[in-house]
Amino acid sequence: MAGKKMTGTDWKDLRAELPQDVRAELDAKREARRMGNALAELRKATGLTQQELAQKAAMTQNTISKIEHADDVLVSSIVRYVHSMGGSVELVLKTPDGNTQRVDFDPRVYIRRSDKP
Numbered sequence: 001m002a003g004k005k006m007t008g009t010d011w012k013d014l015r016a017e018l019p020q021d022v023r024a025e026l027d028a029k030r031e032a033r034r035m036g037n038a039l040a041e042l043r044k045a046t047g048l049t050q051q052e053l054a055q056k057a058a059m060t061q062n063t064i065s066k067i068e069h070a071d072d073v074l075v076s077s078i079v080r081y082v083h084s085m086g087g088s089v090e091l092v093l094k095t096p097d098g099n100t101q102r103v104d105f106d107p108r109v110y111i112r113r114s115d116k117p
Contacts, residue, residue, distance in 0.1 A: 030071075039081055040068040046085050057084035079105040 015023060043053055043064075050064040057064070057080055067077055079089045083105075091103040 034071055035073045035078065036068045036070040039073070039078065042082065042087070043068075043085060048085060053081070053084060057081060075105075 015026075018026075043050070048056075050068070051061045053059075054061045054064045059080075064081070067073055067081060075091070082089050089105045091105070093101045093103065
C-alpha cells in the first residue's frame with residue numbers, strides 16, 4: 001500500500017462494517033473451531049457428564065464448564081481434561097520449512113488424583 005499511511009483500526013470497527021450474513025458466517029466458523037467446543041464434543045462422545053469428568057479430573061463442574069466455553073485453553077488444562085477421560089494428548093509442532101516435532105504429554109504429570117472415592 002505505497003503512499004497510504006496505515007492507521008490502527010480496531011477489529012471491532014472493521015467487523016461492524018461487514019454485512020450481517022458475513023458476520024454470522026465468521027461467528028459460526030469461530031464457534032466451530034473453539035478448543036472448548038472440541039473438548040465438550042469429546043466428553044459427550046465418551047458418555048461423561050461435566051460432573052463425572054470433574055470428579056475424575058479433581059476439578060469442579062464449574063471449571064469443566066469454563067474450559068468447554070473458552071476460546072483459549074491452557075495446554076495443561078487440555079491435557080488434564082483429556083487424560084481424565086482416558087485419552088491422550090499429542091501436540092505437533094510444525095516449522096515453515098516442513099520440520100515437525102511431536103510432544104506427547106505424560107498423564108502422570110497433569111492429573112491430580114482426588115482422595116475422594
